[in-house]
Amino acid sequence: xxxxxxxxxxxxxxxxxNAILQPKGYNVILVAGAQDAVVAADNLKPDxxxxxxQLVSHSGIxxxxxxxxxxxxxxxxxxxxxxxxxxxxxDSLYGLNERLGVVKYLYKPTTGxxxxxxxxxxxxG
Amino acid sequence: MDPARQxxxxxxxxxxxxxxxxxxxxxxxxxxxxxxxxxxxxDLVGVNDIRTLADNALQLIDAYSLSLQLNNNLxxxxxxxxxSIASVLYDANRQLEAFAKMYNVQLELNIxxxxxxxxxxxxxxxxxxxxxxxxxxxxxxxxxxxxxxKLQLATHRxxxxxxxxxxxxxxxxxxxxxRRGRKLYGRSRQPLVDVSHTSGAGIFVADAIFKAxxxxxxxxxxxxxxxxxxxxxxxxxxxxx
Numbered sequence: 622x623x624x625x626x627x628x629x630x631x632x633x634x635x636x637x638x639n640a641i642l643q644p645k646g647y648n649v650i651l652v653a654g655a656q657d658a659v660v661a662a663d664n665l666k667p668d669x670x671x672x673x674x675q676l677v678s679h680s681g682i683x684x685x686x687x688x689x690x691x692x693x694x695x696x697x698x699x700x701x702x703x704x705x706x707x708x709x710x711x712d713s714l715y716g717l718n719e720r721l722g723v724v725k726y727l728y729k730p731t732t733g734x735x736x737x738x739x740x741x742x743x744x745x746g
Numbered sequence: 747m748d749p750a751r752q753x754x755x756x757x758x759x760x761x762x763x764x765x766x767x768x769x770x771x772x773x774x775x776x777x778x779x780x781x782x783x784x785x786x787x788x789d790l791v792g793v794n795d796i797r798t799l800a801d802n803a804l805q806l807i808d809a810y811s812l813s814l815q816l817n818n819n820l821x822x823x824x825x826x827x828x829x830s831i832a833s834v835l836y837d838a839n840r841q842l843e844a845f846a847k848m849y850n851v852q853l854e855l856n857i858x859x860x861x862x863x864x865x866x867x868x869x870x871x872x873x874x875x876x877x878x879x880x881x882x883x884x885x886x887x888x889x890x891x892x893x894x895x896k897l898q899l900a901t902h903r904x905x906x907x908x909x910x911x912x913x914x915x916x917x918x919x920x921x922x923x924x925r926r927g928r929k930l931y932g933r934s935r936q937p938l939v940d941v942s943h944t945s946g947a948g949i950f951v952a953d954a955i956f957k958a959x960x961x962x963x964x965x966x967x968x969x970x971x972x973x974x975x976x977x978x979x980x981x982x983x984x985x986x987x
Binding site: 631734 | 768771772774775776778779780782783786787795799848849850884885887888889890918935936939940941942943944
């Protein structure tokens with residue numbers, strides 16, 4: 622069973638995303654913030670990280686820099702699923718893709734549950 | 747009118763509007779995705795959740811609209827009246843119960859003792875407390891991945907009157923964070939970054955309502971908890987307390 626680390630600060634949305642991914646056969650680990658995500662990644666060796674960028678205290682970007690600084694986690698794919706529109710990253714899109722290994726950027730308001738499940742399946746099978 | 751004051755009056759609603767627009771994305775997104783999930787699973791429980799989320803979003807819109815009307819003197823003013831703080835907190839608690847349950851947050855009323863009535867407008871005070879509490883409810887589970895979250899609607903006596911506020915275990919919620927948040931709101935996606943993952947609109951709408959009521963919201967402590975509250979002056983009106 623493949624493990625997904627889902628970093629989602631909103632408890633209601635976390636429950637909804639879990640309800641669509643778990644029945645597809647994924648082991649979904651829910652965490653609310655960056656610090657818990659680092660600990661969970663260390664313990665559970667995720668096959669995929671799905672990450673919101675707006676978190677309490679440390680942003681999703683800070684988490685991704687930390688995450689990518691460990692050799693073991695350099696190749697783990699990351700999907701950003703965020704309330705921040707991609708247009709705000711126009712100047713730093715290259716950094717997101719190349720330096721932080723974001724394979725897909727999904728804007729929450731326009732990403733339905735079926736699309737999310739499809740993207741996850743596309744990335745980790 | 748003094749140009750500086752004119753600019754300030756103009757910027758306040760504009761900043762609040764931006765903050766509210768950002769904030770409203772969350773409940774609308776929750777409603778849309780919850781509806782999608784309910785449709786996929788033929789889930790009637792999900793329909794109740796949709797109603798709770800929509801109710802909370804409407805409360806925020808109502809409070810926002812009230813704060814705008816008050817700050818622009820559009821239609822009416824909130825003249826202070828003799829108000830029972832306990833009844834305001836009871837009503838707020840009742841209105842927030844379902845929403846808190848969705849976030850696995852346990853709401854507690856902490857009205858330590860009997861208090862004389864305070865001078866405040868009941869509707870304004872209740873809207874502000876609900877706005878504050880809603881913001882706290884959303885953000886409590888985002889502080890850590892635990893599962894036991896408590897939020898107190900509380901009141902206690904202080905040297906200047908009676909404090910009414912909303913309190914939880916959020917150590918980042920201090921005067922400095924609030925001061926920085928006030929400076930950043932309308933310009934940053936997360937003006938209270940150490941406290942909330944959202945724009946914290948409920949907090950700033952409450953701030954605006956308090957301001958219109960000539961009250962100042964402060965970061966304060968209630969026992970071992972951190973929170974936001976206002977100091978209310980007591981009313982000398984005769985009442986059965």
